[in-house]
Amino acid sequence: MIARALAALGRPALGTLAALGRGGIFAGSALSHLLRPPFYAREFWLSCIQIGWLSLPVVGLTALFTGAALALQIYAGSARFSAESVVPSITAIGMVRELGPVLGGLMVAARVASSIAAEIGTMKVTEQIDALVTLSTHPMKYLTVPRMLAATLCVPVLVGIGDVIGIMGGWMVGTGRLGFNSATYMKNTWEYLEFWDVGSGLVKGAAFGFIVALTGCYYGMNSGRGAQGVGRATKSAVVAASIAILAANYLLTEVFFAA
Amino acid sequence: MIEMQGVQKSFGPKVVLRSVDLTVPRGESMVIIGGSGTGKSVLLKCILGLIQPDGGLISLDGQDVRTAPRDAFLARFGMLFQGGALFDSLPVWQNVAFRLLRGSLKRPQEEARAIAIAKLRRVGLGPDVADLFPAELSGGMQKRVGLARAIAAEPGIIFFDEPTTGLDPIMAGVINDLIREIVVEMGATAMTITHDMTSVRAIADRVAMLHDGRVQWTGTIAEMDETPDPYVQQFIHGRAEGPIAALR
Ligand SMILES: Nc1ncnc2c1ncn2[C@@H]1O[C@H](COP(=O)(O)OP(=O)(O)OP(=O)(O)O)[C@@H](O)[C@H]1O
Ligand SMILES: [Mg+2]
Numbered sequence: 001m002i003a004r005a006l007a008a009l010g011r012p013a014l015g016t017l018a019a020l021g022r023g024g025i026f027a028g029s030a031l032s033h034l035l036r037p038p039f040y041a042r043e044f045w046l047s048c049i050q051i052g053w054l055s056l057p058v059v060g061l062t063a064l065f066t067g068a069a070l071a072l073q074i075y076a077g078s079a080r081f082s083a084e085s086v087v088p089s090i091t092a093i094g095m096v097r098e099l100g101p102v103l104g105g106l107m108v109a110a111r112v113a114s115s116i117a118a119e120i121g122t123m124k125v126t127e128q129i130d131a132l133v134t135l136s137t138h139p140m141k142y143l144t145v146p147r148m149l150a151a152t153l154c155v156p157v158l159v160g161i162g163d164v165i166g167i168m169g170g171w172m173v174g175t176g177r178l179g180f181n182s183a184t185y186m187k188n189t190w191e192y193l194e195f196w197d198v199g200s201g202l203v204k205g206a207a208f209g210f211i212v213a214l215t216g217c218y219y220g221m222n223s224g225r226g227a228q229g230v231g232r233a234t235k236s237a238v239v240a241a242s243i244a245i246l247a248a249n250y251l252l253t254e255v256f257f258a259a
Numbered sequence: 260m261i262e263m264q265g266v267q268k269s270f271g272p273k274v275v276l277r278s279v280d281l282t283v284p285r286g287e288s289m290v291i292i293g294g295s296g297t298g299k300s301v302l303l304k305c306i307l308g309l310i311q312p313d314g315g316l317i318s319l320d321g322q323d324v325r326t327a328p329r330d331a332f333l334a335r336f337g338m339l340f341q342g343g344a345l346f347d348s349l350p351v352w353q354n355v356a357f358r359l360l361r362g363s364l365k366r367p368q369e370e371a372r373a374i375a376i377a378k379l380r381r382v383g384l385g386p387d388v389a390d391l392f393p394a395e396l397s398g399g400m401q402k403r404v405g406l407a408r409a410i411a412a413e414p415g416i417i418f419f420d421e422p423t424t425g426l427d428p429i430m431a432g433v434i435n436d437l438i439r440e441i442v443v444e445m446g447a448t449a450m451t452i453t454h455d456m457t458s459v460r461a462i463a464d465r466v467a468m469l470h471d472g473r474v475q476w477t478g479t480i481a482e483m484d485e486t487p488d489p490y491v492q493q494f495i496h497g498r499a500e501g502p503i504a505a506l507r
Contacts, residue, residue: 038362119348127344130309134338135357135408136330 019240026218030148033140043146051112051147051213052154056161058111059104063162066099067091067169075178087178088185089192091170096163096193096201102249104162105208108155109241113216116147117237120220121230129221139221148213155209156202163198200256207252208245215241260285261306261416261448266315267472268301275301277472278315283465285320288442288449290459292494293469294503299452300341302469303418306450307336319416334363337409341420341452343401345393351404352389355379358412378407383433399425406434410441417441419451423458435461456495459483468494470503 071091078086120143123129129139167189174180215237223233261283268276275298283289291299304310306317308324317324324332345354355375358364376386382403393401402425409417419438423431435458441447442464451462459466460480467477468491476488483491493501 040361123346127340127342128346130304131338131340131344131346133309134307134333134336136333136362137357 023214023218026221027214030140030144030214030217033138034145034149036141038141040142040146043142044150047146047150048154050115051108051150051209052158055108055111055154055158058107059158059162060165062103062107063095063100063166064169066103067095067166068173070094070099070166071170071173071178075174084178085188087174088170088180088188091174092167092189092193093197095166095170096198098201098249098253100162100166101159101201101204101208102245104159104205105155105212105245105249106242108151108158108209109212109215109245110238112151113212113219113237113241114234116213116216117220117223117234118230120217121223121233124221124223125225125227125230144213144217144221147217148210151209151213152206153209155212156205159201159205160198163201196256200252203256204249204252207248211244211248212241215244260320261450262316262318262321263302263306264316266302266305266317267313268298268305268310269313274472276305276312279469279472279474281467281474281477283448283450285448286442286446288438288451288462288464290451290453290463290466291469292453292459292466293475294494295454297469298472299469300420303338303420303450303452307333307338307418330363334412335415337412337414337417339402339405339409339417339419339422341424343393343398343405345401345404345408347393350390350392351379351396352376354393354404355407355411357408364412374411375407378411379404381410381437382407383430399427399430402426403430403434406437413445414447416448417450419449419453421452421454423453423455428457431455431458432461438462456497459495 071087074087074090074094075084078084078090120129123132123143129143132139132142171182171185171189174185175182219233219237219240223229261281263279263281266276266279267274279302281289291302293299301310305312306319306324308329319327319332319335345351346357349357352372352375353360355378356371359366359371359374360368372389376389379386379389384400384403384407388396388400388404393404396404402422406419406422409419422438423434426434438449438451439462442449442462449462451458453459453462463480465477465479466483468475470490476486476491478486483495486492489502492498493503499505
């Protein structure tokens with residue numbers, strides 16, 4: 001009875017560890033290919049457009065609404081202590097340290113991890129990956145490296161833009177609805193915002209970008225056969241990327257908190 | 260020369276290749292026939308290392324393919340996949356010229372494009388398809404683009420997995436002639452899988468028949484017509500009755 005319960009707990013735990021191990025090996029292999037030529041610049045630029053530029057509307061809207069809601073919530077909380085003047089700075093800090101990177105990362109996971117997994121998975125089941133190999137092109141170099149590099153570089157930029165838009169969202173609510181003076185709001189925002197608040201958020205963004213591309217490529221490359229296999233790979237990529245982002249977010253926050 | 264000795268491959272409990280022994284001399288055109296699902300495509304992929312065989316030895320010009328330097332090894336091959344396997348993110352001409360646009364065979368873009376268009380013409384496709392995307396082509400056209408891609412870099416060894424399936428009889432004739440030409444003029448070694456007996460007669464120097472995970476029979480075209488082997492006779496005459504079960 002107890003043994004069975006333990007087994008029921010142990011099996012998924014072992015499965016998770018095994019998946020982490022395989023993901024780690026995959027990431028290591030991708031990194032080793034990153035350091036060796038050839039480098040496919042065209043694929044890299046196309047990935048930057050796909051992952052960075054085309055994610056901008058989604059990430060921007062997410063940040064705008066989040067910043068606006070955050071300002072309202074912080075106002076509701078701080079009013080209880082008659083400390084409404086903290087709204088601009090706390091909104092900005094909450095946005096750039098936590099919600100900007102996390103929600104931006106999750107939106108990118110939904111948009112990008114799924115599309116990478118579906119694209120590479122389809123290439124796998126239609127033998128395009130095999131064809132790449134026979135044309136003397138390493139799939140890891142041609143497909144994975146450009147996407148991982150593009151995501152790791154573009155997501156921090158997205159997060160930075162999201163930060164600005166999120167703070168704007170807070171400002172719109174603060175001045176339009178909560179009666180803040182526009183100049184005071186901006187001044188309060190800038191005065192208490194430290195460089196590392198923004199910097200830590202951008203580092204998180206880079207880590208999340210790496211995670212998104214890694215999971216998308218990993219599940220795509222290991223996709224099962226047929227449409228069902230690709231469907232499952234896509235779903236797994238989004239789930240794994242989202243969970244990994246939240247877990248990595250906690251770990252990174254712990255690290256930055258201690259520093 | 261490609262040599263296979265005792266090549267085995269199973270997928271889970273399903274044994275596909277039991278023990279395949281086959282030799283393809285340099286500059287020869289070998290055609291592989293055999294029932295659907297007997298592992299012909301798997302055999303070609305084993306040679307290229309796209310599928311790892313479970314046992315046996317495969318060598319190219321005396322060197323074990325597992326220890327051969329991978330890039331130099333693959334650079335000698337061209338492969339037409341059964342499903343075409345065109346890159347759907349690239350236009351047709353970039354598919355054909357894929358090898359000529361990157362890596363050790365890289366050349367200027369205009370030159371690569373010109374070669375791609377010339378190869379497309381050889382498979383009966385005009386220059387107007389060069390800028391289309393694979394999804395905009397019919398199945399037979401995709402197959403021919405795949406063929407053009409396989410021969411674009413003029414490799415010494417070419418594998419064709421069902422090159423004429425899905426083509427009209429005239430186009431099939433064009434492709435048969437093309438494969439024959441590549442072997443005779445360019446001195447290439449070819450392995451072709453086909454179910455089309457007209458193709459077999461047009462392309463083959465030698466024929467090998469795969470059945471039940473082994474090379475059941477091998478010989479020239481003339482020998483194929485003469486042989487009393489009931490498996491070969493049933494196959495080439497397309498009879499439902501015979502030693503090869505219809506259900507597999
Ligand atoms: N990646 C794979 N995983 C599992 N089974 C496979 C895989 N590839 C091929 N098979 C199985 O191996 C067997 C042989 O497949 P193969 O594609 O070589 O057949 P074939 O002789 O080329 O047939 P056809 O003439 O229909 O193309 C089939 O039963 C197939 O189900
Ligand atoms: Mg086949």
